[in-house]
Amino acid sequence: MELALSLGDGSTSFRDHAPVSKVSSKDLDLRVALDIADEDMGKSVFTGRAGEGARSRVVFPFQLDLLPFSPVPRSNPLPQLRLQCLSENQRSAEPAAILDTNPFPAVAEEADDGVSQSHSSPNSVMSSFHMELGISGGSGGGRSGGKRDLEAADAERDGSRGSDDDENGLARKKLRLSKEQSAFLEESFKEHSTLNPKQKLALAKQLNLRPRQVEVWFQNRRARTKLKQTEIDCEYLKRYCETLTEENRRLQKELQELRALKTSQPFYMQLPATTLTMCPSCERVAAGLASNAKPRVSLPIHMQSQAQAHKAAS
DNA sequence: ATGTGCAAGTAAGTTACCTCA
DNA sequence: CTTGAGGTAACTTACTTGCAC
Numbered sequence: 001m002e003l004a005l006s007l008g009d010g011s012t013s014f015r016d017h018a019p020v021s022k023v024s025s026k027d028l029d030l031r032v033a034l035d036i037a038d039e040d041m042g043k044s045v046f047t048g049r050a051g052e053g054a055r056s057r058v059v060f061p062f063q064l065d066l067l068p069f070s071p072v073p074r075s076n077p078l079p080q081l082r083l084q085c086l087s088e089n090q091r092s093a094e095p096a097a098i099l100d101t102n103p104f105p106a107v108a109e110e111a112d113d114g115v116s117q118s119h120s121s122p123n124s125v126m127s128s129f130h131m132e133l134g135i136s137g138g139s140g141g142g143r144s145g146g147k148r149d150l151e152a153a154d155a156e157r158d159g160s161r162g163s164d165d166d167e168n169g170l171a172r173k174k175l176r177l178s179k180e181q182s183a184f185l186e187e188s189f190k191e192h193s194t195l196n197p198k199q200k201l202a203l204a205k206q207l208n209l210r211p212r213q214v215e216v217w218f219q220n221r222r223a224r225t226k227l228k229q230t231e232i233d234c235e236y237l238k239r240y241c242e243t244l245t246e247e248n249r250r251l252q253k254e255l256q257e258l259r260a261l262k263t264s265q266p267f268y269m270q271l272p273a274t275t276l277t278m279c280p281s282c283e284r285v286a287a288g289l290a291s292n293a294k295p296r297v298s299l300p301i302h303m304q305s306q307a308q309a310h311k312a313a314s
Numbered sequence: 315a316t317g318t319g320c321a322a323g324t325a326a327g328t329t330a331c332c333t334c335a
Numbered sequence: 336c337t338t339g340a341g342g343t344a345a346c347t348t349a350c351t352t353g354c355a356c
Contacts, residue, residue, distance in 0.1 A: 194323090197322095216344060
């Protein structure tokens with residue numbers, strides 16, 4: 001058993017070799033797999049304008065296994081996030097299946113579909129979307145509505161926004177997407193977490209939603225993904241901290257033993273440190289410890305900068 | 315080549331509605 | 336029936352980027 005432990009300096013390229021760091025002991029089995037094709041992907045996926053092809057393809061399967069004490073069973077693992085920004089060609093590809101159980105004709109691409117789209121998802125028993133007249137306040141529920149120009153611009157942009165609602169004095173009403181609509185959007189999100197206008201229109205048409213609804217759904221979906229990832233990161237850091245604390249405790253104990261050994265058996269301690277190692281069964285020092293042992297635990301790349309900053313600060 | 319204004323896109327944060335225990 | 340919590344659709348704001356001038 002090697003005792004080398006480090007936060008990692010980020011020099012390890014996860015791209016070049018198997019991105020797995022593993023720590024094993026009798027009470028710990030922690031495995032982190034990280035595959036990042038673009039190191040600053042965390043930013044690059046969600047920034048910049050979609051559909052410009054600047055980033056042809058970013059794939060980052062993120063897998064985190066925390067065993068055996070993880071509260072999350074392996075049968076129901078934390079979500080394995082696999083987000084892709086597809087190339088332009090892939091983006092333009094039409095979804096294989098068409099899901100449209102709506103008896104009403106799709107009018108999502110129409111310029112001023114606000115009212116007509118109030119029929120959105122009439123097939124859904126879950127849907128509560130209906131435009132109620134006579135609710136005071138114009139734009140939804142006391143909202144300021146101070147951005148009329150922007151909303152108008154948005155409406156003009158994709159022919160979907162609530163300006164027409166406002167003009168009609170219609171309050172924001174919450175649409176509950178049907179299971180079919182949600183499932184289809186989820187499938188689409190798996191293929192690409194951002195949409196170009198063409199895809200947005202196509203999805204809206206297929207699902208009989210307004211393009212703005214599809215856009216909002218993807219925005220919220222990305223936010224949920226990020227939130228979930230943050231929770232995962234937080235949980236991992238927590239366990240990582242516990243591991244470090246435990247290792248620190250063990251090293252302190254070992255140090256005490258070595259000091260005691262030095263005073264009682266000075267000849268034994270004349271051996272070079274590189275020949276010392278630890279017996280895996282009794283966890284006491286023996287010969288063979290590598291002085292240049294590699295770090296056995298490393299953080300995911302996207303956490304390393306934080307850890308280093310923290311390290312530097314302390 | 316550089317600066318500026320605009321349009322379009324996104325993330326982050328917030329609000330409001332709906333469902334359910 | 337009421338209520339509070341949680342989920343989520345819709346919205347606002349701030350920022351970035353690309354393009355035309």
